Amino acid sequence: MTKEEVVHLFVLIEMVYPYCVPKSETVSHWFDHCRQLDFVKVIANLKRHMKRSPYPPAFIELAEFSSRAGTENCIASWMEEYEPRKGA
Template identity: 45%
Template structure:
């Protein structure tokens, strides 16, 4: 993935999950690994995640770089996103 594709992906995640915003640390993490990622695979994984989960995906869940434990994966997103205070 290019950096431009990475920024678009993060913007897409924020638009799909409007009650959260991506943390600065998460953006830096994505930038560090974006060159190693397949854009099509990540987008497909994001869409699959969005159809089945009410919370935003963690980096591991949509990149396929590490297997996440399904029982606790719902909590990992909280390390990567912040809740928007004024979202309605």
């Protein structure tokens, strides 16, 4: 994704979830990892999320890495903190 695509994503999220105003840290995080993400897949995940949830999505719900990035492991470790624990 490009930075322009990240901005487009946040504008769309804010239109659908008007009470969701992302913190600057969230936007900065997306900018840090945007080159690794596949825009088409992220938008598809957002559309799927919007159909089933009245709440704004988390990064982990939208993130889809491009097959060429090959850097999924650099983010996976911190994502584990926010995923439901197995067996819980």
